[in-house]
Amino acid sequence: MKKEYDVIVVGAGNGGLAAAAWMAKEGKRVLLLEKHNIPGGCAGSIVRGRFEFELTLHELCQMGPKGTGEVRKLLDELGTDVEWVAMDEAFHTINTHPTHGFDVEMPIGSKAFVDEMEKEVPGSRPAMENLMELNRMIADAIEWLASYQNDPPKAQMLVKWSDFMKMAAVPADEMLKKLGLPDKAREIYESYWDYLSVDCTRVSFVVYSFMVYTYLTRKPYIARKRSFEIVLALEQRIRDFGGEIRYNTKVKRIDIKNNQAKGVELTDGTYIPCDRIISNIMPTVAFGKMIDPKEVPVRDRKLCNARTLGPSGFVIYLGLDASADELGIRGYDTFVRETADTHILFEKCKTRASHRKIFNYSCLNRAISDASPEGTCMIMFLLLYTEDAFADVTEENYFRIKDQIVEETIDYFEEAAKVRIRDHIEELVTASPVTLARYIGTPQGNCYGYAVPMWDGMLPRTMSGEKEDYTVKGLRFCGGHGTQMDGYSQAYLSGREVARYTLKDMKEGR
Amino acid sequence: MKYHYKRDAIKPLPIKPFLNMVKDRNQVIERAEAVMPRTEFNANILAAKLHPEIQYVRISDIKDHGDAKTFILVPDEKRGTRELAYFRAGQYISVSLDFEGGTMCKPYAIRSNPKDALGEKNNHYMITVKRNITGLASDYMLDCLKVGDELEISGPLGEFYYQKFRDEKHVVALAGGSGITPFYSMAAAIVSGIEDFDLTILYGSRTSEGILLKDELEELERKSDGRVKVVHVLSHEEKEGYEHGFLTAELIAKYAPEKYSLFICGPKPLYAFGDEQAKKLGLKRKSVRKELPGDYINPQKNEDYPAGIEGKTFRLKVHIGGKITEIQIRSDQTILQAMEASHIKAPSHCRSGECGWCHSKLLSGNVYIPQDVDGRRMADLKFGWIHPCAAYAAGDAAIEVYPVIKEQD
Incomplete structure (x- = not known):
């Protein structure tokens, strides 16, 4: 059969969009297939009444003004037309522990952050200043690594970045203790943990600190017209570069023969030959459901089984008929929890039962004041489930269980943030792991790809991405389940990384 | 070096773990089982059950109401639908139709009790279709569809249902004509204990003769223990035991408790009219919910x-x-x-x-x-x-x- 396409990208999530756009920009004939009627995967927005809710984006990392952060450079290089909004606050964190609680709003800028910390935790300054200097080195090291596209000259690396390498293998919590941060300062500093889907006792210090530092120095970013603006901007660029996109088009089978990608088969039986496939679908699903079991390499079966699925989420979107000022809602992005111990919190996220005392909420109007009509505001709550917390849910009790989670969340929110929103709910939408399973088709409805314990963290994954994990000729994976870990920024980087590998594969015939 | 951090905490750390990262990762992978990975979890199964893209159904029975008909839809196992998706009372399905007048999908509220969609046996939906002067589709459905016919419908859709954190404990419904159908389902759900709110339906019809589902509604009202109340409002007839006129603010005030939410479903003019009444009554935006108006006109x-x-x-x-x-x-x-x-x-x-x-x-x-x-x-x-x-x-x-x-x- 004549091959019409150089590459087929399966799935138009953040990773798939970035990969397809990059391949198309490089002049390849790209076909992007998406089973839903719209692109975006986890990204997007929904309109309800007079509100347009952001679906999932809290804030992009590695952005900054033109020509600075890696993600900003990537999106600019693709020519995506997005109106960016930079935030001047890092995060608001509320710990309701009866004796060790705190309620602080941390600014961006490493100096301002250290100053604020000194106010909250007198005496923390020397350790915090030292930490920020270390972070500066870590950020430089990671950018240096990225500049070699994950294949740096080894000798140079040992000479230049040995401190980075040493700390890379130490969990964040442990390293912060070694660095002499006062407990409370460490606890505040660790607030971002749930962005990474693993607690601070099991995530690499350099990975965690890189994220914090990048937010502080490059600022957190969002798109003015919600994340759907980024989605459609990328979509438009794929078209501009000559790529083809088909929606409502579900791939039933990824055809692999003799360890080589051959094409894809759609649910209506249509077969599209192509020997380069980029899957935005998780390896677990692609190998578990879409590829002939005889053709699934042993290593991939083992890799899928060695890994734990990342968390799924329960998201509550509220449109309120009073402004954030009237209600007294502070901060754009707030972490609320009953203790600062990230490991205890992670454990609590396993089930529904113990869940109510930890979540994150963001009030979009605090970033974009006119995000909703005057006299209204929007809040999005995110609750994580690190295990199969919806295993016992049935059709019959599903709606009731959702209501119960909403009830507990609003109760704890009102208590912790000392606000009253109950009488102001004009619109309410929920998205459960079931909703996520429906839209993104992941096992358990997980939205963080795979958990990132130390052995499978960003660095070991990245170092394995080009060769070790490339097991079927012509088949590569990108997305929040990729080498760069979960999150929007990471998915875009993953898409570009995999596009680059694929271009190299094509060139070298590997 | 150009960095000024203290090295004492870093110096004693070994560099080997970093150098071995890939090797160690490979070892963890090597130790794992080589079985096929698990992909189906309860959330996935439930997602497929609650949100099927297409449901294949058969018409198992048709009830004639004069200028309207109720179609009983049951799953068509032959074509792969074993059970129907559960839904929130008030939601709709869209029905695919292909006839001389066109190829289209039309939304209809599921009129039946959500309970009747549960379980693996005897589950069914009911939709009630009223003849619509401009509607080719309603003519086709009323005149051509017969028992045994096969249909394709969507999963349950729509946001027109009771939401306890938003709505007041008491809902006053303004229903006109076949706009009664979502409220019928809500009333049935209240009677079955699936929904927990009180419902007063102000139901507008032209004459007492032409009231759609009158007897069925009375039965639900009887069984509801006072939680469902139906008030018939006739626009073209004055008759004892019935209200006369339109679904006005005065009428709403007469039957509504102090705090309530207003739900509206009916022919297009009812929505604008309902909005005016809500304004007169000083209702907040959050207290007024409207069903989708359907095809735009004029x-x-x-x-x-x-x-x-x-x-x-x-x-x-x-x-x-x-x-x-x-x-x-x-x-x-x-x-x-x-x-x-x-x-x-x-x-x-x-x-x-x-x-x-x-x-x-x-x-x-x-x-x-x-x-x-x-x-x-x-x-x-x-x-x-x-x-x-x-x-x-x-x-x-x-x-x-x-x-x-x-x-x-």
């Missing part, structure tokens, strides 16, 4: 309607599934209606600009989208995406639409 009456297009016919190029079809579109037809009349199978569900299922790319030309049914996202506007079900051509235009690729085994 766009030319809007103030922002483009000048000079009324009564004209334009050319519309439809890019669909790799083909380009050119069709004619009248200025009073929505883009969806024009495609349907040409038997182009474009996706749609709500026909009200809300659900987004018909999301399509406008490739060229101008369209007119009435503000009150413009459910687009901000980014849709920026990048030229439209909902054909709520958009009119304002000149020659081209769009790209995405047919749903069906399962085939």
Whole structure:
């Protein structure tokens, strides 16, 4: 059969969009297939009444003004037309522990952050200043690594970045203790943990600190017209570069023969030959459901089984008929929890039962004041489930269980943030792991790809991405389940990384 | 070095763990089982059950109500639907129809009790279709569909249901004609203990003879332990035991408790009328919920309607599934209606600009989208995406639409 396409990208999530756009920009004939009627995967927005809710984006990392952060450079290089909004606050964190609680709003800028910390935790300054200097080195090291596209000259690396390498293998919590941060300062500093889907006792210090530092120095970013603006901007660029996109088009089978990608088969039986496939679908699903079991390499079966699925989420979107000022809602992005111990919190996220005392909420109007009509505001709550917390849910009790989670969340929110929103709910939408399973088709409805314990963290994954994990000729994976870990920024980087590998594969015939 | 951090905590750390990262990772992978990975979890199974894209059903029975009929829909196992999806009382399904008048999907509220969709045995939906003067589809359904016919319907859709954190404990419903159907389902759900709120239905009909589902509603009212109350309001007849006139603010005030939410479902004029009454009563926006209005009519009456297009016919190029079809579109037809009349199978569900299922790319030309049914996202506007079900051509235009690729085994 004549091959019409150089590459087929399966799935138009953040990773798939970035990969397809990059391949198309490089002049390849790209076909992007998406089973839903719209692109975006986890990204997007929904309109309800007079509100347009952001679906999932809290804030992009590695952005900054033109020509600075890696993600900003990537999106600019693709020519995506997005109106960016930079935030001047890092995060608001509320710990309701009866004796060790705190309620602080941390600014961006490493100096301002250290100053604020000194106010909250007198005496923390020397350790915090030292930490920020270390972070500066870590950020430089990671950018240096990225500049070699994950294949740096080894000798140079040992000479230049040995401190980075040493700390890379130490969990964040442990390293912060070694660095002499006062407990409370460490606890505040660790607030971002749930962005990474693993607690601070099991995530690499350099990975965690890189994220914090990048937010502080490059600022957190969002798109003015919600994340759907980024989605459609990328979509438009794929078209501009000559790529083809088909929606409502579900791939039933990824055809692999003799360890080589051959094409894809759609649910209506249509077969599209192509020997380069980029899957935005998780390896677990692609190998578990879409590829002939005889053709699934042993290593991939083992890799899928060695890994734990990342968390799924329960998201509550509220449109309120009073402004954030009237209600007294502070901060754009707030972490609320009953203790600062990230490991205890992670454990609590396993089930529904113990869940109510930890979540994150963001009030979009605090970033974009006119995000909703005057006299209204929007809040999005995110609750994580690190295990199969919806295993016992049935059709019959599903709606009731959702209501119960909403009830507990609003109760704890009102208590912790000392606000009253109950009488102001004009619109309410929920998205459960079931909703996520429906839209993104992941096992358990997980939205963080795979958990990132130390052995499978960003660095070991990245170092394995080009060769070790490339097991079927012509088949590569990108997305929040990729080498760069979960999150929007990471998915875009993953898409570009995999596009680059694929271009190299094509060139070298590997 | 150009960095000024203290090295004492770092110096003693070994570098080997970093150098061994790939090797160690490979060892962990090597130790894992080589069985096929698990992909199906309860959340996935539940997602498939609650949100099927297509449900294949058969008409098992038809009840005649004069100018309306109730169709009982049961799962069609032969075509792969073993049970029907559970739903929230008030939700709708969209029914695919293919007849001389066009190829289309029409939304109908599920009139039955959600309970009847549960379980593996005897589960069914009921939809009640009333003859509509302008509706080709309702004529077709009432005159042509018979027991045993096969239909394709969507999963349950829509946001018109009771939400306890938003709505008051007491709901006053304004129902007109077949607009009673979602409230019927809500009343049944209350009687079954599935929903927990009180419901007063102010039900407008022309005459007492023509009240749709009158006996069935009375039965629900009887069984409801006082939680469901139906007040019949006749516009064309004065009769004892019935209210006379329209569903006015005065009438609402007469039957409503101090705090309540107002739900509205009925023919198009009822929504604007209901809004006026809500305003008179000083109800907040959050206390007024309206069912989807369905196909838009009379766009030319809007103030922002483009000048000079009324009564004209334009050319519309439809890019669909790799083909380009050119069709004619009248200025009073929505883009969806024009495609349907040409038997182009474009996706749609709500026909009200809300659900987004018909999301399509406008490739060229101008369209007119009435503000009150413009459910687009901000980014849709920026990048030229439209909902054909709520958009009119304002000149020659081209769009790209995405047919749903069906399962085939």
